[in-house]
Amino acid sequence: MSFGKGHHLHLIDGSAFIFRAYHALPPLTRKTDGLPVGAVAGFCNMLWKYIEDSRGNDAPTHAAVVFDHSAKTFRNDLYADYKANRPDPPDDLRPQFPLTRDATRAFNVACLEIKDFEADDIIGALACRAREAGGKVTIISSDKDLMQLVGDGVEMLDPIKNKRIGRDEVFEKFGVYPEKVTDVQALAGDSVDNVPGAPGIGIKTAAQLINEFGDLESLLARADEIKQPKRRQTLIDHADNIRVSKQLVTLDCESAPDLTLESLEVAEPDHKQLLDFLSEMQFRTLANRVAERFRLGPPAIIDAPAAPPAAAEAAPPPVLPPIDPASYVTITDLDALAPWLAAIGQEGAVALDLQLDRLDELQAGLTGVAISPGVGLGAYIPTGHLGGGDGLFADRAADQLSPEAALDALRPMLEDPAIVKIGHDIKRDAKYLARHGIALAPVADVMLMSYAMSAGAQGHGLDELSEGNLGHRRAPLKEVLGSGRNALTFARLAPDVATRPAAEEAEMIWRLWQNFRPRLPAAGVTAVYETLERPLIPVLAAMEREGVSIDPARLNRMSGDFAQKLAGIEDDVFRLAGQRFNIGSPKQLGEILFSQMGMTGGRKSGKTGALSTGADVLEDLAGEGHELPQRVLDWRLISKLKATYTDALQTYVNPDSGRVHTSYQIAGATTGRLASTEPNLQNIPIRTEEGRRIREAFVAPPGKRLISLDYSQIELRLLAHVADIPALKQAFREGIDIHTMTASQMFGVPIDKMDRETRNRAKAINFGVIYGISGFGLARNLKIPRAEAQAFIDTYFERFPEIRAYMDNTVAEAKRNGYVSTMFGRRIHTPGIALNGPAQAGARRQAINAPIQGAAADIIRRAMIRMPDALEGLQARMLLQVHDELVFEAPEAEVDELIARARKVMEGAAEPVVRLSVPLVVEGGAGGSWAEAH
DNA sequence: CAGCTCACG
DNA sequence: GACGTACGTGAGCTGG
Missing domain, CATH: 3.40.50.1010 (5'-nuclease)
Incomplete structure (x- = not known):
């Protein structure tokens, strides 16, 4: 930071x-x-x-x-x-x-x-x-x-x-304000530090003299004016010593x-490291107090003769033996597991990797559990491998524990507050285990450690991390499973064959943890990991498990309506085109519009040089009076809604809960934003009237309400704060409409006479600034000539010169460091900044945007992390996050209380680390559906 | 599997 | 003067 x-x-x-x-x-x-x-x-x-x-x-x-x-x-x-x-x-x-x-x-x-x-x-x-x-x-x-x-x-x-x-307390002590303290000290001297000063002159006299003459040099120059003869002589005789004294006391x-x-940068203590030290010193009382603060069990303090004290010099990182998958152990009974549990207890940490038989943790079965409590150590507990038989009738392989037996044996360790469970994307494991009533804690996550250190610079997949940090490349699983239609599933492997790849993963995770731990503080991102990444794991796991209720009948009805509409539009399209073709194929459409029907204005798109048929092109054509492009636009709108939403969403309903459970990727976006997948619930339509109706299918169960709270203009507010723009900050403090204010400043229109068009232009510019504005981009967005767009931008920079300074400083920071930071210390790497030409231009825009988008992401993360405690005692549950919005479900009677509590958390989420110079404002609503709540 | 298109903030 | 461009995502579909 x-x-x-x-x-x-x-x-x-x-x-x-x-x-x-x-x-x-x-x-x-x-x-x-x-x-x-x-x-x-x-x-x-x-x-x-x-x-x-x-x-x-x-x-x-x-x-x-x-x-x-x-x-x-x-x-x-x-x-x-x-x-x-x-x-x-x-x-x-x-x-x-x-x-x-x-x-x-x-x-x-x-x-x-x-x-x-x-x-x-x-x-x-x-x-x-x-x-x-x-x-x-x-x-x-x-x-x-x-x-x-x-x-x-x-x-x-x-x-x-x-x-x-x-300052006042200093004056009390020295009789002068801080800037004159060294003058007083130089005269008075200091017997403790053996600073000579002037004999016979103490603090009182010194202060009096300095206050009279202004400062030390004036006093020494005009010493002959002093009335008291002895004092005068002392100053004259000891002038040299006094000057040396001044040097001695001046910092x-x-x-x-x-x-x-x-x-x-401040970081949370590493619990284990701290308790290890206190135990080694045998500070029992403090160790217990610390353990209690971290909600850990009392640490074991061994009073018996201990190991010799650690050497003063830090040892170089040990050269580790190469990973040797042949050494791993298959555990098939509880007796064999016991010594591993003992070793894990001793170590206080274990790398953990569950093998699940499908991607969806909420429906998956447990194929096995891999553990590694140290370098060279790895064990695999098969629990769900299949033996003879095929397909549905496959038998369980012999000689393995049942998932229930294995989990019962592991449960005390998995829930032991003194044992850190280390994973790669451990939210998955936590979600699976929660189904069995196991609250996995505490956890560490090498994926998130990597994300905190190097977002934007590289990916955070296990193989990439292993190769880059351990120099270890594991054999591709394909070699064991095969590929294509005859590929085996992991559960199809014989248990003893599965041990190697499974335990190898666990040991890789262990080694990465060892590798990353000292590097987090060295990179200055411990606070990011400890306050923005790690605590989010249980919060998201709970939200994902909670899911959201949808009304499938309603979606189904909408799908039917859309199908009818599409059929009608298709008839029009084929009639206008004079032939049948695949409307969903941009290639065929381009061919028909531009080659066969001779429309002009086609642009080459992307790498393939195909004729673009994007919405903006079709809109232009429609504006020229062509009927076909408009109908294609209509078709695309409906087709998108049907395929991506009304049809697809129904397939995501979990049969057990009857609800839809998204997954959030914590390390998905480089800026700190979350990403939502399978299904993506962060891009449910709202901008068009027809799309908006899909939100009517996101419903609250009987007796409950959906509540939506969203930050108003959070990115612009953060821009105003971080770029320190007085005009913007004042407008936000006074609650003035920010786009109207911008428009008024730029175009000289009084606020009460503002028209839509002018305000919209200002709005586009405000957003453009956040994105690293360019004349071209603004021109395209506003559909105005490029020169005009550039003139707007020039005016904007004249009115708000601080923006230019922020942009320049941020780009300079990116060039200097290779990364930019949010006000909470999150680092976003922008490697493209070292390139030339368009690639660098792209990286510059990214660098300008990242601290703003990232800070907003940090703030809502902080709010989410605090939310469970804030909602204590309520039945209300947090369900969804959509970048600047949180969606809750609560009994009707709790709605007001929930809004009050959640708003307070959200509006204060930057505190106490950052005191913003603009207020954060949260707007909320409640209703029977997401559409009503918004 | 890449490219296009389009849904969101 | 030419590059090529708004920032961040995920998913469905086409077509090689």
Whole structure:
């Protein structure tokens, strides 16, 4: 996430934490080996309390704990005795220093220290950079040496007194405001740090002098004007020391080497990593508290002599043995399963891959379960393989557990909160298991980890991930199953033959997880994965299982009506064309219109160079008075509705539930949007009157209502915020119609005299901007000459110059990084930006659009993730998402309450990570059908 | 299986 | 001056 406006950086003075912890706690030692750990324990408690306290409003988006690296710094070159009278740290504290760094990393907080620099310098440099970037900074420390940084978005927080330190508090302490603090310190000196200053002058006198003379240099220059003789002489005698003191106390924003704010993004702690560390330290109380917070069982802490402490240097990634499918085990009875379950419990994690006998998890049977709890480990539990016999009469293969027996044995592990279940697209597995009453949790998903790291750069299929990250290419399943009409299904394989490919998948997943885990924080997308991807899995699984009720009789009736209409249109078309042909064939239609009937205006389309018969072409022809193209348009409209909707939708009704269950792809669209498949319920018609009627077939069951809530103009609002366009922001705040406002600004028409046509033009331009506008595109959309469209765009940029700046900056960011980011940190890669010509132009438009479309997607994801808790106690259920709309089903009596609660969640979904400068507005409605609710 | 067309935000 | 273009999707149909 690039750091900027709306972000909030917390900088924690780690050294202060350590010393305070050391002195506050008795000298604790680790039971097993006597390692002193009192300061580490206190440090961990403080860090945990800090993390807990900083949740909620105004939470940091970025954070780091900053440490002093070594005793000697560049200040010793300025003044040899700097901090010379500071005693060495106690012997039992020194070995704890590296452990506090380990602790910081275990909490998944960035840990900073730089050779030759004091923590204060690093904090100063980062605070300056964050301030320049337009963000907020909170320094968690009470060190007076940091007070010079306060102001202009930077404040301090005294962690002991839990008191904010702003400009006024600094004035209280020093008698001057922050910008003069170093002047006062230079005069007063500091006995603790051995800063000389001027003898006999303390803070009070120094402040008085500075306030009188304005600043230090003026004071030294005009020292002879001081009335008190002794004081005058002191200043004159010690001028050099005073100047050196000023250098010593001044934090230099520029001096610290390259530090990026981006990498300091806040992330949830990795539960296992943190609990492992706390267990290793044997901090039982805190470990239990942490486990409770994460709703995990109490961690096992072994007090017996433990493994030697980890080496200080990070080990290079281990060279893994190649994947060896020959080593996998087939499990056919519960006794054989037991040691695997024990190993999984020990490991706290397992890669899991269910083999299902069809794509639809809600109707599939279980062919087998593959598990891998580590490198080189893989087992397959066949449960649904077929033996002799054919087709419907196939027998179950002998020597395998029943699905029920296998799942009963696995259930405690699958639901164990201390065991992470890792999958590739694990929503599928979760959906299947939910049918058996198994609540799979907690889960991890390598597909989503890849999506968080590299959306837009590559696909996230298991084979692609394995080849790219593990260098492992598995044998194509076709080699085992065959292909074509005689291909076997997986269930047709003999169980022991199935073990290899099934367990291999599980081990690939395991290895990918190991591979990706450290890379998420390195890429700065841990927060994206942890807050926008992973928590969405159970939410979507529940929505998909819920399904939506449709009225098949109504669809069937509509299909009949459409068939009649189509027959009538076909007669007209054939009469007008003078022959029968396939109206659905663009090729035949083009031939008839342009070659046989001699109409002009045909365009070559796409790669094939075929004559285009798209709707825009046919509309043009119809406008010229040709009857045939209009009838073809009529035919296409009805034909589309019948084939894609009224006919097809009926086939998706699940026989068990009587409802339609779509599947959402979390990693489908590069921008963060969801995609809906089988069936796609995100493109149900609404724009035409006839299409709209299809929504009448999406109904609420008796006694219930469908409720639709949608964000109004969310993308334009986000554009106004992210591009910082005052005119747009103001219009949104005042609730003015945004297209009317734009039209008024552009064309000089007063708002109350606005006509449809002018407003529509402005509307097209507003949308065009979101898409990375071009004169050509706007001209085509508005059917106006290109020059005129370009003139509109020029006027737009003149009226709203911030848009141009946003576009330029975003494209520059894409060129620099190869990706752009949403305000929530989602990254969308735009590799085409490195190309030339049209391909680059395309990538530029993509780069301009992605942060806006992506932010809207992030916001509705956040709303969806919060929705289950918000609807607690209601029978209302969330059923569908259509990019900026959520559809619910609720008992009639709950409708008002549901709308109130869901609207609140949706309108506040950006908070607290992003405080938008425009309001989000959600509109809602309810009815017996989706058509009525909308 | 690619290309065209068209449904949605 | 010519490229070729609005951003993001999924599905049904044709025809090689």
